[in-house]
Amino acid sequence: MRIFVAFVVGSLFGTGLLISGMTDTTKVQGWLDLFGDWDPTLAFVMGGAILPMALAWAWTKGRRPVLADAFPARPDPRVGPNLVLGSTLFGAGWGLSGLCPGPAIASLGFGGTGGVAFLIAMLCGMMIAPPLRSRLDPRPSPV
């Protein structure tokens, strides 16, 4: 059942990315293009997504998930070098390509080899990250 729910969640996520325009790299780069032809659409997408999630978080108090034992614990609030450097590197790649991990998968349906190449490069990057992570900040990583 959890697996079926995950498939439905992924399908809704992908549909949301597609209809909001977030699978279009120029729309994402337009949001980041503060000194060019700025496109505020992404702010509406973020706002639209954060609102139901904020309600969901509020609802979790004193309750349990339907198909699990507990809700995820609040993350360690520590802001370390991994978070800052990682987010900066990610932002640079996001600006260069207009793709972040979710839309990178959701936009594969458009076809073309560029998206596949991006995905393979992203998976390679994800493989080399763990040793780098423990080197930057040897404390256990807050997941």
Added chain:
Amino acid sequence: MPYEWIMGLAGGGLIGVAAAIFLLVNGRIMGASGLIGGLVDGSGRHDWRERAALLAGLFLAPALLVPFMAGAQTHLTNNWGVIIIAGLLVGVGTRLANGCTSGHGVCGISRLSLRGIVATVFYIGAGALTVVVFKHGLGII
């Protein structure tokens, strides 16, 4: 309000509902980089079916809908150097930071997590700077 903003709000709402279902039913955070990364580096081996099912839906639903949505398109660059370097940066960066736009941006900010807010400020700042330098400065993208 322009049509694209309304579609942004509607699509964003759907993304938020998806994340809310994953949280309330499966008790999990819908973060794309964490779900993918756990399959790649082996840290998510114990729940690989749940991860794979979510990613299958994330790929299949838009792939099936694209032919029916006249306006839907993408504009990924043809510059292979840019594609490879950007992919590597996104992969390394999201795993170092333990999250991306969905995990830190949507799920983190909505619970007022300091880490989520700091990550979002840094990746949007770095993205904006990159577009200024590589689009308006060097003209590469």
